[in-house]
Amino acid sequence: MNAIRTLLAAACVALLATPVVAAGGGKEAPARQWAHSGLFGTFDRAALRRGARVYMEVCSACHGLRLVAYRNLMEIGFSENEVKKISAEKEVPAEPNDDGEVELRPALPADKFVSPFNNENAARAANGGAYPPDLSLIVKARPGGADYLHALLTGYKDEAPAGVTVPEGMNYNEYFAGNMIAMAAPLSEEAVEYADGTKATVEQMSEDVSVFLAWAAEPELEERKRMGIKVILFLLVLTGLLYVVKRRIWADVH
Amino acid sequence: MADTDGAQAPEHGHEGGTRRDFLQLATGAFAAVGGAAVAWPFIQQMNPAADTLALATVEVDISAVEVGQAIKVKWRGVPVFIRHRTKAEIDAANAVKPDDLIDPEEDGARAQKPEWLILVGVCTHLGCIPLGTSQGETKGEFDGWFCPCHGSHYDTSGRIRKGPAPKNLPVPEHTFVSDTLVKIG
Amino acid sequence: MSKFQKPAWLDNGLVRWVDHRLPVFSFMSHELYEYPTPRNLNYWWNFGSLAGIVLVIMIVTGITLAMHYTPSTALAFDSVERIMRDVNYGWLIRYIHMNGASMFFIVIYIHIFRGLYFGSYKAPREILWMLGVVILLLMMATAFMGYVLPWGQMSFWGATVITNLFSAIPWGIGDWIVTLLWGGFAVDNPTLNRFFSLHYLLPFVIVGVVVLHIWALHVHGSNNPIGIDTKGEQDVLPFHPYYTVKDMFGLGVFLIVFALFIFFAPNYMGHPDNYIPANALSTPAHIVPEWYFLPFYAILRAVPDNFIGGWTTEWLGFIIFEAKLAGVLAMFGAIAVLFVLPWLDRSPVRSSRFRPMYKWFFWIFAIDCVVLGYMGALPAEGIYIVIGRIATVYYFAHFLVVLPLLAKVEKTRELPKSISEPVLGGGGIAAGAAAKPMEKA
Numbered sequence: 002m003n004a005i006r007t008l009l010a011a012a013c014v015a016l017l018a019t020p021v022v023a024a025g026g027g028k029e030a031p032a033r034q035w036a037h038s039g040l041f042g043t044f045d046r047a048a049l050r051r052g053a054r055v056y057m058e059v060c061s062a063c064h065g066l067r068l069v070a071y072r073n074l075m076e077i078g079f080s081e082n083e084v085k086k087i088s089a090e091k092e093v094p095a096e097p098n099d100d101g102e103v104e105l106r107p108a109l110p111a112d113k114f115v116s117p118f119n120n121e122n123a124a125r126a127a128n129g130g131a132y133p134p135d136l137s138l139i140v141k142a143r144p145g146g147a148d149y150l151h152a153l154l155t156g157y158k159d160e161a162p163a164g165v166t167v168p169e170g171m172n173y174n175e176y177f178a179g180n181m182i183a184m185a186a187p188l189s190e191e192a193v194e195y196a197d198g199t200k201a202t203v204e205q206m207s208e209d210v211s212v213f214l215a216w217a218a219e220p221e222l223e224e225r226k227r228m229g230i231k232v233i234l235f236l237l238v239l240t241g242l243l244y245v246v247k248r249r250i251w252a253d254v255h
Numbered sequence: 256m257a258d259t260d261g262a263q264a265p266e267h268g269h270e271g272g273t274r275r276d277f278l279q280l281a282t283g284a285f286a287a288v289g290g291a292a293v294a295w296p297f298i299q300q301m302n303p304a305a306d307t308l309a310l311a312t313v314e315v316d317i318s319a320v321e322v323g324q325a326i327k328v329k330w331r332g333v334p335v336f337i338r339h340r341t342k343a344e345i346d347a348a349n350a351v352k353p354d355d356l357i358d359p360e361e362d363g364a365r366a367q368k369p370e371w372l373i374l375v376g377v378c379t380h381l382g383c384i385p386l387g388t389s390q391g392e393t394k395g396e397f398d399g400w401f402c403p404c405h406g407s408h409y410d411t412s413g414r415i416r417k418g419p420a421p422k423n424l425p426v427p428e429h430t431f432v433s434d435t436l437v438k439i440g
Numbered sequence: 441m442s443k444f445q446k447p448a449w450l451d452n453g454l455v456r457w458v459d460h461r462l463p464v465f466s467f468m469s470h471e472l473y474e475y476p477t478p479r480n481l482n483y484w485w486n487f488g489s490l491a492g493i494v495l496v497i498m499i500v501t502g503i504t505l506a507m508h509y510t511p512s513t514a515l516a517f518d519s520v521e522r523i524m525r526d527v528n529y530g531w532l533i534r535y536i537h538m539n540g541a542s543m544f545f546i547v548i549y550i551h552i553f554r555g556l557y558f559g560s561y562k563a564p565r566e567i568l569w570m571l572g573v574v575i576l577l578l579m580m581a582t583a584f585m586g587y588v589l590p591w592g593q594m595s596f597w598g599a600t601v602i603t604n605l606f607s608a609i610p611w612g613i614g615d616w617i618v619t620l621l622w623g624g625f626a627v628d629n630p631t632l633n634r635f636f637s638l639h640y641l642l643p644f645v646i647v648g649v650v651v652l653h654i655w656a657l658h659v660h661g662s663n664n665p666i667g668i669d670t671k672g673e674q675d676v677l678p679f680h681p682y683y684t685v686k687d688m689f690g691l692g693v694f695l696i697v698f699a700l701f702i703f704f705a706p707n708y709m710g711h712p713d714n715y716i717p718a719n720a721l722s723t724p725a726h727i728v729p730e731w732y733f734l735p736f737y738a739i740l741r742a743v744p745d746n747f748i749g750g751w752t753t754e755w756l757g758f759i760i761f762e763a764k765l766a767g768v769l770a771m772f773g774a775i776a777v778l779f780v781l782p783w784l785d786r787s788p789v790r791s792s793r794f795r796p797m798y799k800w801f802f803w804i805f806a807i808d809c810v811v812l813g814y815m816g817a818l819p820a821e822g823i824y825i826v827i828g829r830i831a832t833v834y835y836f837a838h839f840l841v842v843l844p845l846l847a848k849v850e851k852t853r854e855l856p857k858s859i860s861e862p863v864l865g866g867g868g869i870a871a872g873a874a875a876k877p878m879e880k881a
Contacts, residue, residue: 040704068521072309111309134716138521141707142715178725218715221524221531228532229703235289236699240692242282247689249278250681254479286688296529297504304508304526 027176030145030152037215040230043223044216049077051195052213055206057087058193060136063128063184065116068137069217072110077216084110091115129170131183140211140218147211152176154207157186312440314432317371325388327376330439334376335427336388336400337437340411345369347398348412358423362412365426373437374413375427378402380420385409400424444474444678471658476676477683478664480859484558485662485683486690487551492650493691494544499643501537502586509589511636513629516591517717535706541583542709543698545732548576557802559790560663566782568656573778575649580733582642585635587730592714597727599627599635605740608765626720667791668855675859726819734816735809739774741820742832743767770832777839784839786847794853798846805838 036045053074056066071088075081088108093115095106108115116135118124125132140146153176161173161180171181188203195201216222303311313330317337320326325338340348348362366372378385380402386392387400387409395401396417397410407418414423429439446469449455459465508527510519523530552572555561561569588599603621607614623630661670670676677683701708709731713724729737743766777784792799808831815828 068518068525070306070309073525111306138715142712144712225531225535225703225706229699232699232703233696235292236692236696239282239285239289240689240696242278242285243685243689243692246279246282247685250685254677254682296532297500299528300504300530300533301507302528304522304528304530306522306526 027174027178027180028152028156030148030176033148033151035147035212035215037212037222040226042226044077045212046078047197047199048209048212049216050079051197051199051206052209052211052216053077053079054193054195055188055210056136056213059187059206060210061114061117063117063124063133065118065135066114066137066217067116067135068113069220070111070113071108073220075110076220081110088112129183133184136214136217138218140215142218146218147215149176150211150214151207153182154188154210155204312438314436314438316435317437318435322370324390327388328439330375330427334384334388335439336372336374336376336413336424338372338374338388340366340370340372344398344411348410348414351410351414357415358421360412360414360423365412365414365423367429367431371431371437372411372413373426373429373439374424376400376424378404378407378420379415379422379424380405380407380418385424443673443676444476447473472680472684473678475658475679476661476670476673477679478662478670478859479675479677479682480664480666481662481683481686482665483686483690484550484554484665486687487547487554488657489687490690490694491544491547491551494540494547495643495646495650498537498540498544499647501533501540502640502643504533505537506640509636511589511633513591513632513718516589516632520590532702535702539698539701539706539709541586542730542732543694543701544579545583547694548579549732552576553806555663556805557792558663558665559667559785559787559792559795561782562785562790563782564660565656565663568653569782570779571649571653571656573775575646575653576778577775578642578646578649582639582646583730583732585639585642587714588632588635589639590714591632591718593716593718593724594711594714594727596627596718596720597723598729599631601727602729603627603631605768605771608768610765628720663790664859665791666793666856666859667789668859671858671860728817731813731817734814735812736771736774736816738812738816738828739832739835740767740771741816742825742828743770744829770836774835777836781839781843785843787843787850787852789852789855794855795846795850796853797850798843801838801842801846805835808834808838 036042036048056064071084074084074087079087088110091108091112091114092105093108093112094103097103114137118127121132134142140150143149145152153174156174156176158173158175161167165173165180167173167181171183172185173180174182188206190203191201192206193201199205219225311331313328315326315328315337317326317339320337320339322339323341325336327334327336329335338344345362345366348366353359353361362369376384376388381404383402383404385395385400385402385407387394393401395408397408399411399413399416400409401407402409402418402420405419407420408416409420409424410416412423413426415421427439429437432438450459450465450469455465505523508519508523508530510516520534523534525531527533555569555572584598584602588595603618606617606621609617619625621631622628623634661676664670711728711730716724728734787795787798789795792802811827811831812835815824815831818824820828
């Protein structure tokens with residue numbers, strides 16, 4: 002059917018016409034094959050658990066995860082008791098008490114991850130003027146997503162290329178926009194101890210925490226793809242049926 | 256122009272009318288199933304969201320509530336009354352014969368531990384909050400709670416004794432995690 | 441009247457009772473069962489009804505999202521994330537709405553270019569066309585304000601840049617308007633609140649104009665690929681079931697494409713920066729509007745700083761234009777010129793099939809629009825500025841120079857006698873002489 006082909010061609014043109022987002026100065030992160038990429042991809046559960054550990058033991062010292070609740074950890078395989086223990090290590094302001102004073106109480110699973118700093122100014126003051134961004138949406142908020150995170154975490158160079166001077170308090174990273182990043186290489190070999198016995202290399206931890214943050218940004222990913230497959234299959238059948246019905250109704254016109 | 260021609264709409268053409276009708280019917284039914292499936296998320300989005308459900312259970316520390324005192328805690332958007340009952344109040348609750356009540360119920364079926372009475376503090380008439388929890392508030396004719404909106408009186412077991420309310424104050428699902436910690440919901 | 445029968449259900453007792461008091465069923469019968477539609481419409485004609493369906497999808501998902509969204513600078517971003525994370529199927533509804541905006545523009549742009557190719561804007565359909573342009577303007581306003589609501593970085597800075605366009609109006613009027621739009625000294629909470637209010641309102645205004653658009657359409661009926669008027673019953677078909685089923689099939693194909701975006705590339709057409717909460721103290725490195733505004737954005741940036749300043753002042757002595765104003769005027773002019781298109785293109789032949797020269801210029805124009813789109817996405821520097829300017833000049837030249845000239849110089853091909861003639865191989869009626877172009881129906 003000629004007309005269908007033109008329709009599809011039009012859709013393709015529309016796709017191609019969408020401009021590529023220009024990268025901001027750093028090297029483009031190489032595309033990786035994640036367990037959660039592709040039409041049927043799902044998150045690597047073990048990596049999620051390890052990545053959560055990396056976030057909580059390393060990243061969370063400076064970076065918040067304010068849109069994710071502790072209870073959400075149960076969706077990636079943490080038990081209720083584990084989650085209670087994790088949340089109880091942090092404190093949040095309670096309701097005003099009978100004297101009107103706001104005391105701190107241990108965080109509950111229903112609470113969101115407690116950010117390390119109360120506000121941006123406090124964060125900057127503690128980090129030499131740089132602001133460690135919240136990581137809840139970081140995978141969606143950076144071109145390249147998890148690829149970029151992984152590349153950034155493994156992209157630190159001890160020595161900047163010849164001719165490039167790295168200012169005091171900055172570090173050279175191939176993938177960061179402008180190459181100068183205030184965050185020092187956050188991961189070092191065996192920085193965390195994995196419960197499942199996996200060797201905590203920088204490469205391994207970068208991968209794991211990228212998976213964890215991909216989940217933090219898109220917790221609906223698995224459900225979305227599962228539903229998508231069903232919807233597309235349904236629509237294919239329906240459209241096929243409609244095509245046959247259309248052909249038959251038009252049979253006496255052509 | 257002939258009217259006989261018009262009796263046959265053009266969609267019922269010359270060949271295999273029944274097979275075509277079946278196909279159209281099947282397609283229509285298939286599309287209808289799809290339509291119904293689409294409606295589901297749009298209805299479901301009105302139900303409580305995950306963060307709302309996460310607050311559906313609260314744990315309350317009751318160690319500071321003295322005998323004879325009561326506290327109010329917020330649970331699922333409504334007050335829950337937790338009263339540390341005195342011996343006299345427990346006895347008064349047990350002294351009544353359930354059959355004489357508007358909404359017959361044993362006190363023992365309402366309080367898991369006799370000294371602790373836990374109630375949803377919403378009048379079963381039209382949803383006002385009965386008085387009687389905080390000190391100094393009127394407790395009504397039966398020394399329990401009194402709803403000021405339309406004058407319902409509840410006894411020391413939270414049972415309706417007088418007034419327009421049809422039911423006893425409901426007891427929320429709760430478990431004692433320990434002697435001093437109760438989980439509601 | 442063999443083909444155009446009132447449906448049997450019109451004889452039902454209840455239907456007749458209602459119809460006698462409120463003739464909704466007669467109306468349906470008239471506009472669907474008895475409405476004559478050219479028999480030769482191709483699939484490009486699907487996009488009108490498709491646009492109507494997308495509008496309904498947008499309104500339904502939009503109303504649903506409004507049940508959970510909070511229009512306050514402190515809460516807007518987080519309330520959207522709550523929709524994505526906590527509300528039941530919230531992610532689905534938001535992704536439908538978000539990608540629906542893009543799909544709406546894809547459908548509408550195809551619909552517009554179909555009109556351009558087949559001359560659908562010509563007499564007697566000028567008002568139909570102009571109402572369409574009004575719908576496009578309303579859609580652009582609605583989409584722009586909707587994009588502000590999630591209160592991300594692109595929301596905030598898009599709102600800042602676009603509202604600042606009005607400051608180009610001279611004599612202090614512009615600044616007054618901008619302050620009025622903002623309700624403050626910058627884009628802030630009052631701005632967000634009113635944008636939400638208007639974003640909720642405008643779709644219903646669009647529905648109103650769509651009703652007028654369809655009303656105008658049904659006066660003379662659809663144009664068709666040949667572009668000649670229908671001559672009689674052999675040229676037309678009842679809308680139902682022929683075009684209802686064809687539209688349904690087209691809808692199925694469209695929904696597959698739509699679903700691929702929603703479920704497998706939901707953020708493909710968005711910008712990552714909008715997942716960073718708005719920050720009034722730091723502008724993103726590249727501010728780019730959503731893709732559907734890019735051609736207009738390119739036109740806005742194409743006007744050189746000294747262009748109008750030195751040029752128009754000589755012509756219109758008393759008006760002191762700023763370059764910014766010139767850019768803004770060019771951008772709005774790009775749409776305004778569509779309003780007068782029916783009077784710029786005076787060729788008596790509608791369809792490109794019989795206009796050998798126009799056909800070429802149509803495609804050049806289409807490519808020009810795509811080029812403008814690319815330039816709008818690229819940083820305004822070096823060669824891109826030059827390309828952007830050439831493409832902008834050509835955009836206007838197409839309407840203001842090419843089309844009026846073509847009407848004079850083009851030798852059009854001979855038109856068929858009737859629609860059924862090429863379809864049925866000459867078995868049409870004795871309609872007499874060859875069809876004159878654009879006869880009054």
